[in-house]
Amino acid sequence: MFFLCLVPVLIALCAGWSGAAPAAARIHIVKSGETLSQIALHYRVSVAQMRQWNSISGDDIFAGQQLELWSPSTPEWYTVKKGDTLSGIARTYGLSTRQINHLNKLSKDRINVGQKIRLRNPQAKKPAPKPQNHRIKKGDTLSEIARTYDLSVGHLKKLNGLDNDTINPGQILQLRTPPNNSQEDNEPHQYTVKKGDTLLEIARRFDVGLKLLLQLNQLKKDRIHPGQKLKLRPALEDEGIHIVQTGETLSEIAWRYRLKLNRLKELNGIEKSRILVGQKLRLKAAPRATHIVERGDALWEIARAYGMTVGELQQLNGLKSSRIYPGQELKLNVEKSRRLADYRVQKGDYLGEIARLHQMSVAEIKKLNNLRSSVIHPGDVLKVRPLLGSGKEWLKRSEIDWSKLLVAPDGIRKVNAANGPYFFSPPKAARQRTDQYYEEHPRSPLKTYRQARKLWQAFEREVGRLGQLSNTLKGWAVVLDPGHGGIDPGAVVETLDGNGNKLYVVEDEYVYDIALRVYVLLRLHGATVTMTLLSPNHLTRHSSPPSQTFVNQKNEVYNSHALNKRDSRKNWPRYGNLSARVRIAREAFAATPKSRSIFLSFHADNDAQAPEAPQVLYYESKNGRNKDLASRDFAQVLLPALGAGSRTRGQSLGVLRNNPAGAKVLLELRNLAYTNNAWSLRFEQYRHRDAEKVVKGLLDYARRQNRSARR
CATH class of the missing domain: 3.10.350.10 (LysM domain)
Incomplete structure (x- = not known):
């Protein structure tokens, strides 16, 4: 009898499920490059079960496909036996009687011997693949x-x-984003231990820290045995955070990650059970001497935020390179981990958003500041973890007096606004009203260009007065291309603020701001920098509060008199007119050796099938025969600076084809298909951090090239 009772428990434990499942499937959305066996391994179920639950005959799955996962202990049907009650069946399978009544359309709790009771939703048919x-x-x-x-x-x-x-x-x-050709996608995610292997050798072979390998496989010691299967890369559920999706409830999320509901509420400062789509939930608390890596975190910026060197951080965590992964727990120097920053609460701030900005849980920020509730007031000063980025290689965002850079030229008025400042005239709307809203361009592109040049020349003079931090980029020419612009706004996406209110983010308005920040930082290191586009009424901007989003104004112009002199509607930047940007680059690089020329095109993707982390795209022809190897090498050098999860990919892109730069890439810094990315882009701190990452990668590349030239 004891053995019979124990069998179901052992089956559930071996399959990796703790407790019975609710009467709804767990949904996994297939990402590009995933295989059925990888997904099965991640959820600790068999491939055969995955096939059965999703009516799949082979191993073919596609990016974006929704796969159902059920607890192996919950059959689809149960046949009522003598003595059974509805409440007893519900308890056995972790359901409520209300759920069973709903699934079987029962009006009462009365059941009969031999009656078949449905315990979970019928299996969905495999959706038809979307054409590629x-x-x-x-x-x-x-x-x-x-x-x-x-x-x-x-x-x-x-x-x-x-x-x-x-x-x-x-x-x-x-029709879809091509399969990712990056080296990362071809890497194994699992390894079967062979005779003579040691955990340290495996960690070094696959470029994964020993501590992370222990963490991923829940090992307390480094003892392993032949035949043992080891996870080599973190999966989504190892990352320590969860972004709320449409239809999810707090209890379902707690069950999915095997957390107690009250613990999940405590970590995130949730007093009831209300959560919002796009909300970022922390799944575990980080000790003060630990940093949990998030997508986009880079080793160099973590080290500098805590006053450490990269070498010190590598040694503490058994890392042989600067590569880190989302969800990885990095040990910090105990003394230096006590370094904290002050945050002064602004009007419209709330505790959850401040915690999210500083990569903390609400529970941690409350404990650190002895707060009994989540109520805060403008002017309060909170102790927080330091923001990542901002090291000795450049001035911190707070150390640059941006107001002095934003000087109005003679005869031009400066208009302060919640999402400004602006020059000449601000937008009519206070913020982006809908995804369809836009403000039409002026009649004359030539007049607009002259206005933009006047504003730009004043900005250039003020940037020059900042001085220089280094000569690393002296002799280098860099062209910065803010994607889209003019008639083409790029992606316009809907997102939510922390209170669940709808907001709209316009791609070209935000990537222009990032490009301007990159411009300032590159000038500080001696580079000659050219912009392909200019705005006639703004430079860098901030939103206070961040809900005051930038407005879709179709007024950017090409930074070239020759491209505007005909003063025609066709002169405005528009869909597909990429040869104009290449022409500006060709003129900018005319007096620079090809080996010292770099072209960067800035974008924010809007593709749910593409990765959430930054992507660096280099030119590769459609048939794959023509690859820009120099730019691929440049893209690979950028990855450690851009942070955890970043990838490279070759693609046939018009702005890179026939481009004269020695190194040329298109940067998808954010993916607006992911709510968390749209949320982040609204914050000046995150846009400046994106700019710092790009410049750090470029400095790393330039130093490497400079060393090679001296040999």
């Missing part, structure tokens, strides 16, 4: 194809490297 490409037929137009597949014309052009709307019968258009 489209072969053009006679009469097709780009706009019709975009509408058919629910894509924007701009995104379709970007995917296929098109400079204009011209397409030809028989031509094949890519």
Whole structure:
């Protein structure tokens, strides 16, 4: 009898499920590059179970597919036996009688012997795969194809490297982001231990820290045995955070991560059970001497935030390189980990948002400041973990007097605004009203260009007065290309603030701000820098509060008199007109050796099938035969600076094709398809941090090239 009672428990434990599951499937959305066996391993179930639950006959799955996962101890049907009661069956399978009544459309709790009771939802049929490409037929137009597949014309052009709307019968258009060709995607996520292996050797072989290897496999000692399967890379559930998705409840999230509901509430300062789509929930507390790596965190910025060197951090954590992974727990120097920063509460701030900004749990920030509740007031000063970034290689954001850089030229008025400042005239709307809202461009691109140049020249003079921090980039020419602009705003996405209110983020307005910050930092290191686009009425901006989002104004112009002198509507930056940007780059690099020229195009992706972390794209022809190897090398050098989870990929992009730069890449710094990324982009601190990462990577590359030139 004892053995019979124990068997179901052992089965549940071996399968990796603690307790019975609720009567709803856990959903896993397949990401690019994932295999069925990897997903099964992650959830500690068999591939056969995955196939059965999702009506899959083979191993074929596709990015974006939703896979159901059920607790192995919960069958779909149960046959009522003599003596059974509805409440007893519910207790056995971890359900409520209300759930069983709903699943079986029962009005009462009365059941009969032999009756079949449904315990979970019927299995969903495998959804039809979305097409990956489209072969053009006679009469097709780009706009019709975009509408058919629910894509924007701009995104379709970007995917296929098109400079204009011209397409030809028989031509094949890519409809989805191509498979990632990065080295990271080809790496194993699991390793089977062989005779003679040691944990330290495995950690070094696969470039994963020994402490992380222990953490991933829940090992307390480094003893392993042949045949043992080891996880080599963290999965989503190892990351220590969860971004709330549509339809999720707090209890479901707690069950998924095997947390007590009250503990999840305590960690995140949740008093009831209300959560918002896009809300970032912390799943574990970090001791003061530990930093839990998040997507985008870089080893160099963690070290500097806590007053440590990269070497010291590597030694403490058994790392042989600067590569780190989301969810990795990094040990900090005990004394230096006590370093804290002060945060002065502003009007509109709330504790959860401040904690999120400083990568803390609400529980940690309350304990640190002896707060009994989450109520805070403007003017309060809170002790917080230091923001990442800002080291000795550049001035901190707070050390640059941005107001002195934003000087109005003679005869031009400066207008302060909650999302400004602005020059000449501010936008009509106080913030972006809807995803369709825009403010039309002025009539004359030439007049707008002259206005923009006047503002830009004043800005350049003030930046020059900052002086220099180093000569590392002396002799280097860099062209910065803020993506989209003019008539083309790029992605306009809906997101939520911390109170659940709808907000809208416009891609081109925010990447322009990041490009300007990169411009300032590059000048501090001696680079000659050219922008491809200019705005006629603003420079760097901040939003106070961040809910005052930047407005879609179609007024940016090309930074070239020749491209505006005809004063025609066609002169405005627009979808696909990428050759103009290449022309500006060619003129900027005319007097610079190719080996000292860099082109950076800034974007924020909006593709749920692409990674959440930064991507660096280099040129690769559609057939894969023509690869820009120098730019691929440059992209790889940028990855450690951009942080955990960053990837590279080759793609046929018009702005990189025939571009004269020695190193040229397109940077997808954020992916707005992920609510957390849209949330982050609204904050000046995060935009400046993105800029610092780009400049750090560029400095690393320049130093390497400078050393090679001296040999």
